Amino acid sequence: MESNGEKPTVVLVDDEEMVITSVRAYLALETDYRVEGFTDPEAAAGFIRQQKYDVIVSDYLMPKMTGIQLLRLAKDAAPEASRILLTGHADKQSAIDAINDVALFQYIEKPWDNTQLLLAIQGGIERARLLRDLRDRMAELASANDSLKDVHRRLIKAFL
């Protein structure tokens, strides 16, 4: 799944190093994705503000910042990228907050199933790339429309 020759980028955020190691090993075995792992949500926030990525998978309970706070930043920085919450803290309110506040793409509970996680990440990448393409096409259309308007204006000017 490559768009413009770029490998999909997945950002993993969990204060538990073991989660990053396990998911990274699985994705390395099954996919060719570029995986950026962070145990510090603030470092992840720095990354997502500056770099292009397709999917962010975040834990919920972390020091300094909750997963919802991080995903809210992610939504502001890159609205078209997909947001997945991977949480062991299965409380209904956090799920509702996540879905409503950060337009969550998927909510996955720990202990997670790799196949389910991979399907969610694949779906997230596809969605992010479609949205990005759509945004680019709309920009192209808007620019073509502007050029047409300009030609129209000049034609009218030439004939009147």
Next chain:
Amino acid sequence: MPDHEDIDVLRRQLAEEHKMASLGRLLAGIVHEINTPIGSIFSNNQVVLRSLEMLKNDLEHLTDETVAHARALVSTCHSLAEVDKIACERIGNVIRGLKSFARADSDELHGVDLFEQVSGTLKLVQGEYGRRIVFENLAPPDLPRIECYPGKLNQALLNIIVNAAQAIEDTGKVTISASAGADCIEIRIHDTGKGIPESVRDKIFQSGYTSKPAGQGTGLGLTLSKRIIVDLHGGELDFESRPGEGTTFKIQLPLQQKRP
């Protein structure tokens, strides 16, 4: 009029219910603490099985490329085995913490290692409060063994440690230290929380008194802790507090229990 026996039964029921309620409140944290390593172990198991299949394939078609691939697979499996070891230790620690509570109904005295009891109790609160509060166990590992009712003593420690954590509104630290005298051990539980106002200091050991929001406190925690430490073990429970700076609870326990 209920007689003494009825009151005693009610008191025990209340203590048992309080114990279950305090464990229940920690349950979400305990589940989180266990779910993470279990998720990793499951994932790693799948990766290792898949890697073994690939290794088999590499061995059947030996080239420079497959040998390099096989080496990378072995290195991955090695690092995942290390992760599994840490994950199993984490689960084991939480279960050991819980097991010491399962002994709560034992009416027998046991000689216990207080450092281990404190470490086990801290494992239980870590999941719920560990993201915002640092728990430091400064009790020396070579403390003399203490004769006590381990489950009950753990319950008292848990109540006081949870209270300390709840006194901290945002981030902070709970420090547990201990020292041994000739015939007793003193445990100090210090928090960097909001402190106990002067006006309520004489009420905090009273049954039913709580300063916590509804659903967070039963008003029994410190009453039961005092009963366990003072009445059951012949120890002492006291505190020092400075509003805005924190509170230190001091527990003194005899090394040996008096025989009736």
